[in-house]
Amino acid sequence: MKLFEKVLAARNWNDEERQILDQVQRMVNEVVAANAADIDRTSEFPWKNVEAINALGLNTIFIPEEFGGMPMPFKLYLEIVSIIAEACASTGIIYATNYHAMKPLIDFGNDEQRARLLPRIAEGGLAALAITETTAGSDATGMKTSFTPDGDDIIIKGSKIFISNGDVADLYLVFGKWSKIEDPKKSISVLILEKGTEGFNIISKERKMGHNGSSTCGLSFENARVPRANLLCDPGDGLKILLASLNKSRPSVAAHARGIARAAFRDMVDYGNERVQSGKAVLDFQANQFTLADLASELLMLERWLDYLADLIDSGDTDFGLEASIAKLRASDLAMKMTTECVQFHGGYGYCQDYRAERLMRDAKITQIWEGTNQVHRQLIGRSFRSK
Numbered sequence: 374m375k376l377f378e379k380v381l382a383a384r385n386w387n388d389e390e391r392q393i394l395d396q397v398q399r400m401v402n403e404v405v406a407a408n409a410a411d412i413d414r415t416s417e418f419p420w421k422n423v424e425a426i427n428a429l430g431l432n433t434i435f436i437p438e439e440f441g442g443m444p445m446p447f448k449l450y451l452e453i454v455s456i457i458a459e460a461c462a463s464t465g466i467i468y469a470t471n472y473h474a475m476k477p478l479i480d481f482g483n484d485e486q487r488a489r490l491l492p493r494i495a496e497g498g499l500a501a502l503a504i505t506e507t508t509a510g511s512d513a514t515g516m517k518t519s520f521t522p523d524g525d526d527i528i529i530k531g532s533k534i535f536i537s538n539g540d541v542a543d544l545y546l547v548f549g550k551w552s553k554i555e556d557p558k559k560s561i562s563v564l565i566l567e568k569g570t571e572g573f574n575i576i577s578k579e580r581k582m583g584h585n586g587s588s589t590c591g592l593s594f595e596n597a598r599v600p601r602a603n604l605l606c607d608p609g610d611g612l613k614i615l616l617a618s619l620n621k622s623r624p625s626v627a628a629h630a631r632g633i634a635r636a637a638f639r640d641m642v643d644y645g646n647e648r649v650q651s652g653k654a655v656l657d658f659q660a661n662q663f664t665l666a667d668l669a670s671e672l673l674m675l676e677r678w679l680d681y682l683a684d685l686i687d688s689g690d691t692d693f694g695l696e697a698s699i700a701k702l703r704a705s706d707l708a709m710k711m712t713t714e715c716v717q718f719h720g721g722y723g724y725c726q727d728y729r730a731e732r733l734m735r736d737a738k739i740t741q742i743w744e745g746t747n748q749v750h751r752q753l754i755g756r757s758f759r760s761k
């Protein structure tokens with residue numbers, strides 16, 4: 374693993390960051406990794422893991438200091454997502470979803486909204502991001518949920534599907550269309566809905582292939598009344614917020630997929646050294662060496678790309694949508710390829726639950742689908758080369 378140690382050493386974490394990462398790794402080994410198989414088997418929401426994450430203050434590392442946070446560089450946040458996801462993909466996405474849902478409030482909310490709402494997350498609350506609808510998946514702007522102004526309130530009608538943290542969140546970032554604006558794209562708007570709002574209900578919970586500990590829910594809004602004070606920016610400002618939000622959540626889901634890929638690679642190396650067949654370690658077979666060589670090269674390239682992207686974002690760059698698409702595409706394709714090879718590498722054991730290879734493979738699949746399918750990302754990247 375020297376190759377990896379060298380690349381990771383080149384990241385030059387400062388003392389404080391190194392200390393945080395050591396604490397995260399210790400907490401993950403003691404709590405998150407220890408619970409991962411049980412969580413997958415029982416599909417129970419991992420509250421203990423969330424508590425351990427919050428006890429280290431990791432829920433505050435993207436929140437500005439004045440609103441109860443302890444902000445850290447984005448690169449560090451991405452590394453923490455990967456470390457958690459490497460141990461338990463469900464816990465990784467629960468943690469990352471808080472960031473996905475709250476970053477738009479941090480970036481686009483006004484001071485009153487941030488001061489009122491962000492401390493709820495800093496104190497341990499969870500958040501959810503609600504964009505997708507039955508008829509609005511890849512075509513996210515085709516959403517039908519409506520926001521109708523009524524005095525000091527906004528009335529929400531509609532529904533959402535596939536919402537991570539949907540049944541456990543305290544705050545929901547909800548996208549919908551302003552009823553008084555006709556143009557479908559110019560009407561997109563966004564608001565914060567608080568848990569317990571009358572007319573807001575959790576109507577379903579998906580049974581899934583993987584990520585069993587993370588809840589994925591359908592939501593309905595039947596004349597749910599939200600104070601207008603919870604609207605982000607102005608009516609119709611939602612498309613710009615949507616695109617900016619996706620551009621920040623995509624590196625985050627890429628870091629989550631990187632965690633799954635790292636786990637599978639580590640397991641292949643361990644198993645390849647331990648397992649003996651025909652009188653030698655299976656890693657002594659050239660076919661297996663070729664597999665590891667290809668996967669190691671891809672993982673190392675991904676590590677560097679994610680660091681490059683994180684550095685861009687940390688430096689204040691705002692035009693990184695395509696770089697984010699590349700990270701999401703390559704990290705998720707690698708997670709799927711790595712985990713499939715990991716199952717194959719383990720032979721019959723890989724197909725059984727004695728090893729975590731089969732869980733990693735089930736957890737990897739969604740990474741190619743969520744936060745924009747990889748087909749959408751290929752289209753976004755490919756068309757960028759078309760002369761205008």
Ligand SMILES: CC(C)(COP(=O)(O)OP(=O)(O)OC[C@H]1O[C@@H](n2cnc3c(N)ncnc32)[C@H](O)[C@@H]1OP(=O)(O)O)[C@@H](O)C(=O)NCCC(=O)NCCSC(=O)CCS(=O)O
Nearest residue numbers: 502503504505511512513514535536537616694744745749
């Ligand atoms: C963003 C899209 C929905 C846009 O698709 P459209 O086909 O409606 O429009 P386009 O012509 O492709 O683009 C319109 C306009 O926007 C510009 N654009 C597109 N993407 C970006 C971007 N990432 N950053 C900046 N600008 C962007 C594009 O160049 C066009 O500009 P011009 O008009 O040419 O000037 C679609 O591309 C897309 O991303 N679909 C995937 C949606 C998605 O990721 N959904 C996940 C939702 S997450 C959720 O629901 C939460 C559940 S959970 O908890 O996981």
